[in-house]
Every structure is written in C-alpha cells, then in structure tokens.
Amino acid sequence: MTLNLSPNIADPDGFYDELLAAHEGLDKAASDALNARLILILCNHIGDREVLRDALAAASKT
Amino acid sequence: MVDVRYDIAFRLYPYERVQTQGAARQRVPVVIVGGGPIGMAAALDLGRKGTPVLVLDDHEGVGQGSRAICFAKRTLEIADRLGAARAMVDKGVVWNVGKVFHGADQVFEFNLQPEPGHEMPAFINLQQPYFEKFLVDEIRVAQKEGAPIDIRGRNAVTGITRHADHVVLDVGTPDGPYQIAADWVIACDGARSPIRDMMGLSFDGRVFEDNFLIADVKMTAEFPTERWFWFEPPFKNSGQSALLHKQPDDIWRIDFQLGWDIDRKAELDPARVRERVDAMLGAGADYELEWTSIYTFQCRRMKKFRHGRVLFAGDSAHQVSPFGARGANSGVQDADNLAWKLDLVIKGLAPDTLLDSYSAERVHGADENILNSTRATDFLTPKSETSMTFRNAVLDLARRHAFARPMVNSGRLSVPCVYDGMPLNGPDALGGPAATRVGAPCLDAPLDRGFLLNRLTGHFTVLSINASAPDIAEVDGVPVAHVTLTTDRNDPTGALAQRYLGTQPQAVYLIRPDQHVTARWPGCDTRAVTEAVRQAIGKAA
Numbered sequence: 013m014t015l016n017l018s019p020n021i022a023d024p025d026g027f028y029d030e031l032l033a034a035h036e037g038l039d040k041a042a043s044d045a046l047n048a049r050l051i052l053i054l055c056n057h058i059g060d061r062e063v064l065r066d067a068l069a070a071a072s073k074t
Numbered sequence: 075m076v077d078v079r080y081d082i083a084f085r086l087y088p089y090e091r092v093q094t095q096g097a098a099r100q101r102v103p104v105v106i107v108g109g110g111p112i113g114m115a116a117a118l119d120l121g122r123k124g125t126p127v128l129v130l131d132d133h134e135g136v137g138q139g140s141r142a143i144c145f146a147k148r149t150l151e152i153a154d155r156l157g158a159a160r161a162m163v164d165k166g167v168v169w170n171v172g173k174v175f176h177g178a179d180q181v182f183e184f185n186l187q188p189e190p191g192h193e194m195p196a197f198i199n200l201q202q203p204y205f206e207k208f209l210v211d212e213i214r215v216a217q218k219e220g221a222p223i224d225i226r227g228r229n230a231v232t233g234i235t236r237h238a239d240h241v242v243l244d245v246g247t248p249d250g251p252y253q254i255a256a257d258w259v260i261a262c263d264g265a266r267s268p269i270r271d272m273m274g275l276s277f278d279g280r281v282f283e284d285n286f287l288i289a290d291v292k293m294t295a296e297f298p299t300e301r302w303f304w305f306e307p308p309f310k311n312s313g314q315s316a317l318l319h320k321q322p323d324d325i326w327r328i329d330f331q332l333g334w335d336i337d338r339k340a341e342l343d344p345a346r347v348r349e350r351v352d353a354m355l356g357a358g359a360d361y362e363l364e365w366t367s368i369y370t371f372q373c374r375r376m377k378k379f380r381h382g383r384v385l386f387a388g389d390s391a392h393q394v395s396p397f398g399a400r401g402a403n404s405g406v407q408d409a410d411n412l413a414w415k416l417d418l419v420i421k422g423l424a425p426d427t428l429l430d431s432y433s434a435e436r437v438h439g440a441d442e443n444i445l446n447s448t449r450a451t452d453f454l455t456p457k458s459e460t461s462m463t464f465r466n467a468v469l470d471l472a473r474r475h476a477f478a479r480p481m482v483n484s485g486r487l488s489v490p491c492v493y494d495g496m497p498l499n500g501p502d503a504l505g506g507p508a509a510t511r512v513g514a515p516c517l518d519a520p521l522d523r524g525f526l527l528n529r530l531t532g533h534f535t536v537l538s539i540n541a542s543a544p545d546i547a548e549v550d551g552v553p554v555a556h557v558t559l560t561t562d563r564n565d566p567t568g569a570l571a572q573r574y575l576g577t578q579p580q581a582v583y584l585i586r587p588d589q590h591v592t593a594r595w596p597g598c599d600t601r602a603v604t605e606a607v608r609q610a611i612g613k614a615a
C-alpha cells in the first residue's frame with residue numbers, strides 16, 4: 013500500500029465540520045488529548061508501518 | 075587495606091591470606107575481577123571446561139539488598155547448563171498475571187501464560203543475593219569435582235598494567251598488597267568498573283533524570299502473586315509510577331518513581347518510607363522494611379568490550395535502566411558468549427581474534443537492551459508535554475480498546491538477542507522456522523526423555539533431525555558432539571518439529587557451545603560441518 017495523498021473523503025466540508033465539532037468546548041489540554049487518541053486510533057486502523065512512516069514524513073514537511 | 079562498601083548477605087568466600095603472597099609473582103591463565111553474578115557465571119563456565127580461573131572480589135560474599143529480582147528463561151537455561159538452575163527455580167516465585175493501573179483505575183490485566191514445552195519457566199522472581207549464592211554453591215560442587223576455580227574474597231584490584239602477552243594486576247588485601255599476572259582478564263567489576271576507569275575508557279550514554287525509591291518489605295498479607303504497576307498512582311506522595319511485585323520469603327518489591335529534584339537522605343528516612351508504603355498498602359498493613367535504596371538510572375555502554383587482553387562483561391560493559399530486567403539477564407549472556415571462546419583461545423584451538431566476535435555480538439545485544447529499556451523509560455517518564463499527552467492517551471484507550479494495550483510499556487521482558495548477520499555465522503540453508511534461524515539461541519523442546527537443551531552441554535553439537543548425521547568427531551582439535559533424533563521416536567509433543575523443521579522433512583543444525591545456532595542445512599556432509607565450525611571459531615579465510 014502507498015500513502016494516499018489525493019482527495020479521498022466524501023463531503024470534505026461536512027467532515028471538517030465534524031472534526032471541529034468534536035473539539036468544541038474543550039480546553040487546550042482536553043483538545044490535545046482528543047487529538048492524541050484520534051491519531052492513535054487512526055494509526056492502528058492503518059496498521060501498515062510503511063504507510064504510517066510516509067504519513068509521518070508528509071506531516072513533518074511544512 | 076580493602077574498603078568495605080556494602081554489607082554482606084551471604085559470606086561465601088571469607089578472606090584467607092594468599093599463600094603465594096610475598097613469594098614470586100604468580101602467573102595464571104584468567105583472572106576475573108569481580109564476583110557478582112556475571113563474574114561467577116563466567117568462572118563456573120570456564121572452570122567446568124577445565125580452564126583454570128581465579129576470581130578476585132573485594133568483599134567476602136554477596137552484597138545485601140536485592141537489586142535484580144526478575145530472571146528470564148534464557149538466564150535460567152544458561153544456569154541450567156552450568157548446573158545451578160534447579161535451586162533457582164525451586165526458590166523463585168513464578169508469576170503470570172500483571173495488572174496495570176492509571177490513577178485508581180485498572181487499565182487492563184494480562185496473563186503471560188508461558189508457551190508449553192520448555193523446561194524453564196518464562197521468568198522467575200528471585201532476590202539477586204540468592205541468584206549469586208546458588209552460582210557460588212555450584213562452584214563449590216564443581217571444585218569438588220576437580221574444576222580449577224579459585225575465589226579470593228577481600229582481594230581488591232587497585233592497579234592494572236598491560237603488556238603484549240599478559241596483564242599485571244595490583245591487588246590489595248588485609249595483609250597488604252601483592253601482584254599477579256594473568257594471560258587474560260575479565261572485568262566483571264560492575265557499573266562503576268574501577269578497571270574501566272584505570273584504563274581510561276569511556277562509558278557513554280544517557281542518564282534519566284529521575285530517582286527511584288526501592289523498598290523491599292516483608293509481609294504475609296494476602297496480596298496475590300501478581301505484578302501490579304501504577305501510572306500516576308493514587309496514593310499520597312507516590313510519585314509518577316509505582317510497582318508492587320512478589321519475591322520469595324514473603325518479600326515484596328515496591329518501587330516509587332520520585333522525580334529528579336529530591337533530597338535523597340530525607341527520602342530514605344524510614345519514617346518517610348513507611349509513610350509512602352502505608353499509603354500504598356492501606357492503613358494497618360503489617361510489614362517490616364527489609365531494604366531500601368534510591369537509584370538513578372542510565373543507559374550506556376563501552377564502545378567495545380574487548381581491549382586487548384582485557385574483556386569487559388556485565389554492568390562494567392553496559393548499563394541499562396531496570397525496566398525490563400535486562401541488566402543481570404544480559405550480563406549472564408555475556409558470560410555465556412565469552413566463556414567458550416576464551417576457553418578455545420587459551421587451549422590454543424582458536425585464534426585470539428575470536429574474542430573480537432565476543433565484543434561484536436554482545437555490543438549488538440547491549441544495543442538491543444538499551445533500546446528496549448530506553449523506550450520503556452520514555453513511556454514511564456514522558457520527556458515533553460506532547461509525549462505525556464500521547465502516553466496518557468494510550469493508557470486511556472487501553473481501558474476500552476485492545477489495540478492500545480500492547481503500546482503500554484512498563485518494561486518489556488528480557489529476551490535473548492539473535493546474532494543476525496554476525497561474522498561467525500555459517501549458512502542458513504534450511505528454509506526452516508525463523509525462531510531457530512542462524513544466530514538465534516536454541517529453543518527448548520520436550521523429547522521422549524528430558525528436554526533438548528539438556529543435550530546441548532557446552533560443546534559444538536550437530537543436531538540431526540530425521541537426517542543422517544555427518545561422520546565427524548572434531549574439527550582441528552575442537553570436539554563436535556552429536557544429538558541425533560527422529561520425530562517419530564523422540565518428539566512426543568511435536569514441538570521439536572514445529573521449532574526446528576517447520577515445513578521441512580529433515581534438518582541438520584550446527585549449534586555453538588552457548589546453544590546458539592551457527593548453521594543449518596536440510597542435510598550435510600562432513601566438509602560443510604568442518605567449514606562452519608572453522609567459521610564459528612574465527613578461522614574463516
């Protein structure tokens with residue numbers, strides 16, 4: 013598998029909304045904790061170490 | 075004069091005036107400096123092979139206070155080859171269930187059911203003084219059987235001079251100093267190794283800015299024989315993590331992680347220690363403090379473990395934080411790796427360059443151990459806000475979701491390293507199971523009588539399974555033993571086939587004296603074995 017960096021989420025605006033909604037009302041610490049849990053859940057779902065490494069590299073490049 | 079740096083738990087080698095002191099300087103093949111677990115294991119191994127060894131220790135026995143408590147299967151298998159494991163297993167506590175807490179809540183529980191078909195348990199808890207005592211007890215047995223092992227208590231090495239073909243040691247005793255010459259020196263003198271310092275060698279790595287209070291308490295309370303580990307424990311003043319773990323003799327090991335800026339002396343005040351222990355065990359718990367100490371931990375190693383005629387083994391060569399119990403366990407593997415090589419070199423059967431492979435293989439092992447214990451320490455003491463956030467997210471998720479549990483790291487169990495890609499390795503031509511690949515330590519398996527590892531007694535051994543054994547008894551004077559088995563007759567549980575054949579119908583393994591696989595084939599002739607033995611004793615062209 014290779015890391016998919018093309019559009020892949022249906023209704024991107026809707027998804028973005030849900031992402032922000034999950035953080036609503038949380039202070040910084042709680043928000044950071046939520047993000048961390050989310051990252052771990054998604055990483056586990058992906059599982060493939062190659063893809064995860066590519067994702068880390070892509071995210072690290074700014 | 076010889077300083078007494080610690081109290082003795084077992085006085086096993088009382089000081090006696092050295093007979094030759096004052097006479098001409100003695101010259102011996104091997105001096106082992108330091109009679110801790112690693113020095114004693116090396117002495118027993120070499121002595122049992124008939125190579126004379128002299129152990130010099132600056133105390134008269136085993137230090138009080140248990141440091142190591144957790145001894146892994148591979149260590150017990152090595153001790154078993156040396157004859158000392160029975161006493162250890164009989165005395166030790168076997169445990170399987172562990173519980174992990176975060177604050178007051180249990181995050182999850184695990185059961186390390188051992189894989190069946192191994193003679194030794196996956197690990198035991200045993201106070202280090204007992205471990206050392208059982209090794210020395212076995213040395214006494216070996217001595218009676220004629221093994222040339224000599225132990226001198228309260229003989230402190232104070233100086234070292236290296237020559238091309240020998241080493242001279244200055245030794246201090248209550249009757250004054252003397253000198254002794256040795257062809258080879260094994261420095262098993264612990265993490266603060268005076269020998270390493272005298273030779274001006276570096277010991278680099280990482281210090282973890284944390285203090286751990288260790289309290290061994292004696293109580294007959296009805297706690298189950300389990301390992302309980304708390305992240306951010308709920309009881310008062312218990313620091314960032316805590317551990318409760320059972321040892322023999324109704325002793326419990328309690329660890330508190332206290333942080334960096336502490337007043338060591340104040341923290342060791344028994345009243346203060348009791349306050350903490352009371353908070354953990356609950357008011358009214360009835361116990362005695364057996365032993366308390368505060369440690370800071372580091373992960374570091376020497377660049378190489380061989381310096382000419384001086385070989386470093388155990389904590390003198392590498393130090394790890396104790397999470398994962400890799401200190402003594404890996405040191406015993408050093409001794410296991412070194413003893414047969416040094417024995418062959420001393421007997422003139424192998425070139426001294428064979429000892430370079432000791433350094434290469436055990437540096438590889440040390441790096442693996444340091445990596446593991448560094449990772450555990452990073453999980454226990456997150457170094458930044460973000461790593462703390464991730465750590466707690468893992469603990470949070472682990473309560474509800476199985477996927478996060480393997481990420482919880484309160485120390486990984488010590489497993490032996492595989493000497494993958496090392497220069498002594500011969501061909502891996504079998505297409506057999508990965509677990510017994512070339513470089514790996516042999517896995518045990520029950521046979522029709524006894525266990526496989528009992529048959530691998532410290533010689534090069536050709537293990538033939540369903541294959542005809544090549545006709546060979548020695549290579550250049552190095553004896554080659556044979557264990558010839560068939561799965562029909564000798565493999566009652568199928569474990570032998572599963573661990574050594576996999577999908578193959580037959581196999582021939584060449585196994586080193588330290589029970590590591592050094593070559594394997596579907597079948598082979600004497601030439602192939604000869605070449606692989608030569609390779610394994612450092613004679614490859």
Ligand SMILES: Cc1cc2nc3c(=O)[nH]c(=O)nc-3n(C[C@H](O)[C@H](O)[C@H](O)COP(=O)(O)OP(=O)(O)OC[C@H]3O[C@@H](n4cnc5c(N)ncnc54)[C@H](O)[C@@H]3O)c2cc1C
Nearest residue numbers: 108110112132141142143144231264388389399401402403
């Ligand atoms: C709190 C704690 C918990 C631990 N838990 C575990 C565990 O569960 N499992 C595990 O495997 N490991 C554990 N370890 C690590 C383990 O204790 C060490 O790795 C082990 O003791 C190393 O053995 P050694 O023989 O190399 O050195 P040491 O045990 O330090 O022995 C060195 C010996 O050399 C002697 N000596 C020193 N200088 C001289 C000199 N100049 N002349 C003569 N003799 C000298 C000393 O007196 C001593 O007898 C733990 C350590 C600590 C601190």
